[in-house]
Every structure is written in C-alpha cells, then in structure tokens.
C-alpha cells in the first residue's frame with residue numbers, strides 16, 4: 001500500500017465509501033489485472049471536487065510529500081490493469097453522473113453515461129449523428145478522452161464542449177471541444193482531467209431511419225467482432241492501412257501467450273481467459289508488434305491504455321502508460337502542459 005494513511009483519511013472525508021485495496025482489473029472489460037490501493041466511486045461533481053482538493057495535498061495539514069498517482073476509470077473498455085495492480089487512487093464515476101438530457105438538438109450527458117444508451121436515446125428522439133456510438137461499450141468521459149469513433153464518425157464530429165474537473169487543483173469548468181485537440185483516438189486530456197459531462201450537438205433526423213441504422217450497426221458488430229473478455233481493437237490503424245489486416249497477414253490469429261490469445265475471428269482483438277493474467281495480455285501485445293514489424297516493417301501503436309505496468313512493458317506493447325500524478329512527473333506536467341500523444 002503506497003498511498004499514505006493521511007491521504008486515505010482525506011479521501012474518505014470527501015468520499016465516505018472510498019475503499020482500500022479494491023479490485024480494479026475486474027472493472028475492466030478484459031476482467032484481468034490487480035487491485036487499486038484506493039478506489040473512490042463519486043456520485044456528484046461536488047464530491048469529485050472535494051476529493052480533488054483532498055488529493056491535492058499541499059497546503060493541507062499533514063499532507064503527503066508528493067501527490068499520489070491518480071486514475072479515472074470509465075467502463076474499463078480500453079484499459080489493461082497490470083496483475084500487480086495500481087499503487088494510487090482510482091476514481092470511478094457513479095450513476096449520479098450518468099444522466100442524459102435532451103433539449104432540442106442538444107444532448108447533455110454525464111461523464112459516466114453509457115455510449116450505447118446515449119446513442120439509443122438520441123435516435124429514439126429523432127436525432128441523428130450519434131448512431132455510431134451504439135457499438136462502443138464505453139462511457140461518455142472515456143470516449144471523449146479517447147475520441148472514440150467508428151462507422152465513419154467519432155466524438156469530435158458532434159462534441160461541442162465538456163465539463164472537466166481537474167484532480168490536481170479541484171477546478172471545475174467547461175472546455176470547448178476545439179481546445180481538446182481531438183485526433184484519431186486521442187485528445188489532449190491528461191490523467192488528472194476528469195470529464196464529468198459532455199454536450200453534443202446533433203441534427204434533426206428521422207426516428208425510424210436512426211433506429212434502423214442502430215440495428216444495422218449492432219448486427220454488423222455481432223457478425224464481425226468476437227465476444228469474451230477483450231478491449232476492442234488493440235492497436236490503432238497505421239496511416240493508410242489497417243492494424244487488423246497487418247496482423248492477419250502476419251499470421252496473428254489464434255496466437256497465444258499464456259492466458260491471452262488473439263481472436264480467431266478478428267486479428268486485432270486479444271481475448272483474456274477467465275482468471276487469466278494481464279501481464280500475459282501485455283506480453284502478447286509486445287509479441288504481436290514484433291510479428292508485424294518482422295513481417296511488414298510497420299510499428300503498431302496500442303489504442304489500449306496500460307495501468308500499473310513498468311515503462312519497459314508499456315514501451316514493448318507500444319502503449320501509453322497511465323501513471324497519473326507521480327511525484328516529479330506530475331510537477332513537470334504542471335509546469336509544461338504539453339498535449340498528450342495517445343497510443
């Protein structure tokens with residue numbers, strides 16, 4: 001346990017249910033990986049701001065010498081947590097932040113709202129432009145951070161602004177989508193910036209047409225994507241090519257490392273065995289990169305974010321390591337807020 005007791009107490013003052021040594025990997029769609037030193041489920045913006053102030057530390061009597069690593073987890077559909085777990089404070093947004101409001105063509109959704117729910121509610125209200133999201137099993141907050149997309153669209157296409165709480169300062173404010181530097185599966189949001197709400201601007205459409213499109217996307221996904229414990233596409237597509245095609249051509253389908261295997265249906269999906277190991281998934285990711293490098297001379301980059309792994313493991317897997325606020329690294333980030341490069 002590397003989170004100081006004083007900080008656990010401060011976190012509990014803000015979020016009474018915050019638990020120590022809680023399962024974290026189990027909250028991801030891979031369903032493998034270890035525990036978080038502290039897990040706090042927040043139900044309101046006020047509670048999140050109070051937690052942020054508690055975590056900010058400096059200036060608080062008995063505050064720890066350095067900020068602890070923090071992590072916000074959405075629906076865990078693009079995160080792999082190491083078997084050794086996460087030595088910090090993990091924040092999950094609860095149902096209190098999952099509301100969806102429709103007013104005219106504007107949809108305001110909480111950071112914890114499920115993308116498929118937002119897609120279906122919008123279509124049922126005769127709004128078009130968000131049907132694609134029915135196939136992405138993430139939260140609105142995670143989708144903004146990743147600029148999730150599919151079927152020819154992405155979050156950037158309709159996102160107008162987001163409400164962000166900064167876990168470093170407790171600041172709470174709206175940011176324009178244009179300031180998020182949304183790109184292919186990336187944004188400039190850092191691990192300390194929690195999206196608590198997003199405003200989408202959709203268009204008036206025909207309800208039946210939107211619902212038919214949703215049904216077609218669901219059918220297509222069932223036909224083309226495997227089930228089981230996975231995090232969707234493991235690697236992003238390199239410019240002008242498809243990671244799935246490259247992996248398939250290199251003979252990746254069915255390849256196994258311990259308890260992790262490449263789907264035989266889709267070469268860019270890894271499935272974890274029940275009770276399996278996250279470190280096996282990461283090792284398989286590294287092997288797949290080597291395979292494609294040797295076969296096609298292309299360097300693949302992971303879409304999946306890694307938590308609690310070593311820098312070497314993340315580099316080998318071609319993945320972004322979410323370390324959150326960590327001592328000197330956090331201080332550097334505060335002084336030099338460079339955009340993050342995802343994947």
Ligand SMILES: Cc1cc2nc3c(=O)[nH]c(=O)nc-3n(C[C@H](O)[C@H](O)[C@H](O)COP(=O)(O)OP(=O)(O)OC[C@H]3O[C@@H](n4cnc5c(N)ncnc54)[C@H](O)[C@@H]3O)c2cc1C
Pocket residue numbers: 029071072073074075076077078079093111112135136137138139140141142143144145146147148149150189191193194195196225230231232233305322
């Ligand atoms: C079967 C399957 C199919 C998929 N298909 C697609 C697809 O077609 N297109 C696509 O883009 N993705 C796809 N994904 C990946 C994933 O669903 C998306 O990236 C999704 O947007 C992640 O949301 P999440 O809530 O699960 O985020 P998490 O996986 O929990 O987190 C992802 C990142 O977002 C951060 N984050 C989470 N919540 C917040 C928040 N509230 N504020 C700020 N940052 C936050 C996390 O710290 C992490 O860095 C698929 C996954 C699966 C399992």
